[in-house]
Amino acid sequence: MSEPRRIVIVGAGLGGASAAAAVRERGYSGEIVLLGSDPHRPYELPPLSKGVLLGNADEPDWVHEEKFYAEKDISFRPGVTATRIELGARQVLDDADGVYPYDRLVLATGSEPRRLPVPGGDLPGLYTLRTLDDSLKLRSAFAEAERVVIVGAGWIGSEAAAAARTHNAEVTVVDPVPVPLANVVGETIGGVFRDLHVSNGVNYRLGEQVAEITGGPEGVTGVRLANGEEIPADVVLIAVGAAPRVELAHAAGLELADDGGVAVDAGLRTSAPDTYAVGDIASHFHPRYGRRVRVEHWANAKDQGTHVAQNLLGENEPYQASPYFFTDQYDLGCEYRGLANPAEDDLVVRGDLQAREFTAFWLHNGEVTAAMNVNMWDDGDALAALVDGSTKVTPEQLKTADLASLT
CATH class of the missing domain: 3.50.50.60 (FAD/NAD(P)-binding domain)
Structure with missing residues (x-):
C-alpha cells in the first residue's frame, strides 16, 4: 500500500484529533484535514460532567494546545459539518459547499444525546x-x-x-x-x-x-x-444515553452493525476501501472477545484514534485494548477495566462495600473479564494485567492474594 497524499478525518473530537496527531508522529508528511462541527478545538469529554459541571474548571482538557495544529501542519476546520461522503469519487462535502478529496478517510463522528x-x-x-x-x-x-x-x-x-x-x-x-x-x-x-x-x-x-x-x-x-x-x-x-452519529456513513452505503455503529474489522477498517472508523461509532470486531464491541468511553476514542494511524499508513494491526472508563461522584472515584456481563459473570468483591473502598471483579469460567477499583488506587497495573490476560484465578485468590502475584 502506497503512502496516501491526503488523509481526511471527519470528526474533531478526541478520536479524530488523536488520529491526526499519531499520523504525524509516525512521520507522515502528506496533507491532513481535520473537520469538526464543534466551534472549539478538540477537547476531552469526561471533564464536562465532572470538573466543568461542578464549577471546578471553566475549560475542558484540551487534546492539544491551540498552536499544535498549525505547528504540525494539520488543516483543522472548526465549525465545519460534513454533509456527504462520496466513496466512489473519494471526497467529502461540507455544509458550505467545500469539497475534500481523500486517499484515506477516517470517520470519528462520535455520538449525540438520545x-x-x-x-x-x-x-x-x-x-x-x-x-x-x-x-x-x-x-x-x-x-x-x-x-x-x-x-x-x-x-x-x-x-x-x-x-x-x-x-x-x-x-x-x-x-x-x-x-x-x-x-x-x-x-x-x-x-x-x-x-x-x-x-x-x-x-x-x-x-x-x-x-x-x-x-x-x-x-x-x-x-x-x-x-x-x-x-x-x-x-x-x-x-x-447516546446514539452514534452514523448518518453520513449510512448515506454513503457503509455497512452498519446490529448495535447501530459502523461495522469495522479488527484493524478498524469499514466495508469501503481506505475508509476507517474510530471511537463511539466504531462497531469493532475485537479479536480477544471474538465479537463486535462498540464502546463510548473516552479511552476507546483516544486509543483507537492513535492505533488507526499505523493502518492508515499501510500496516494491518488489530486493535486489542480492553475498554476502560472512570467516574468521580462526591467522594467516590473509581476505574473500570474490561467488559463484563453482570447477568452471567460471577461477582467477587475484595474490600469493604459499605465503606466504598473495594475492588470488584467479574469472572467467567474462572477468567477475569472486568475489574473496578473504587477509592483504591494501588493496584491499577495488576488489574489491567489480570483483565488483559484473561487470567485464570479463584475467587479466594482475588479476595486475599497479592494481586500482582496473580499476573
Whole structure:
C-alpha cells in the first residue's frame, strides 16, 4: 500500500484529533484535514460532567494546545459539518459547499444525546449534556435551580446528579430500571452508587416511566410519570444515553452493525476501501472477545484514534485494548477495566462495600473479564494485567492474594 497524499478525518473530537496527531508522529508528511462541527478545538469529554459541571474548571482538557495544529501542519476546520461522503469519487462535502478529496478517510463522528420520545420531549429549556457549551449552560442552570429532575440514572445522569447536589439543588432522578447502572456493573455494585447518592440527598424514582415533560413555550415546569404524578422542576436534564452519529456513513452505503455503529474489522477498517472508523461509532470486531464491541468511553476514542494511524499508513494491526472508563461522584472515584456481563459473570468483591473502598471483579469460567477499583488506587497495573490476560484465578485468590502475584 502506497503512502496516501491526503488523509481526511471527519470528526474533531478526541478520536479524530488523536488520529491526526499519531499520523504525524509516525512521520507522515502528506496533507491532513481535520473537520469538526464543534466551534472549539478538540477537547476531552469526561471533564464536562465532572470538573466543568461542578464549577471546578471553566475549560475542558484540551487534546492539544491551540498552536499544535498549525505547528504540525494539520488543516483543522472548526465549525465545519460534513454533509456527504462520496466513496466512489473519494471526497467529502461540507455544509458550505467545500469539497475534500481523500486517499484515506477516517470517520470519528462520535455520538449525540438520545431524546426522550414523549409529549413535551422537544420543549425549549430541556437540557442534554454532550458538548462544552452544553456543560457551561447546564452548570449555570444548576447554580440557579431549586429543583432539578434528571431522566436517566446512567453514568452521565449520576455524575450530573452529584454536580447538581453540589450546587445545592433538590435533585430527583427518574429511571425505569430497579437499580442504577445494573446493566454495566450489576445490582450489587449498582446499589453502592444508589446508596451513595441517597446519602447525599438525591431522590430516586426507580422503576418509573416518564410519560410527559410538562411546560410550554416559556420552558419546562416538570416531569409527569406514567402513574400521573408530576414532579416539579426548574431544570430537566435528559440523560438517557447516546446514539452514534452514523448518518453520513449510512448515506454513503457503509455497512452498519446490529448495535447501530459502523461495522469495522479488527484493524478498524469499514466495508469501503481506505475508509476507517474510530471511537463511539466504531462497531469493532475485537479479536480477544471474538465479537463486535462498540464502546463510548473516552479511552476507546483516544486509543483507537492513535492505533488507526499505523493502518492508515499501510500496516494491518488489530486493535486489542480492553475498554476502560472512570467516574468521580462526591467522594467516590473509581476505574473500570474490561467488559463484563453482570447477568452471567460471577461477582467477587475484595474490600469493604459499605465503606466504598473495594475492588470488584467479574469472572467467567474462572477468567477475569472486568475489574473496578473504587477509592483504591494501588493496584491499577495488576488489574489491567489480570483483565488483559484473561487470567485464570479463584475467587479466594482475588479476595486475599497479592494481586500482582496473580499476573
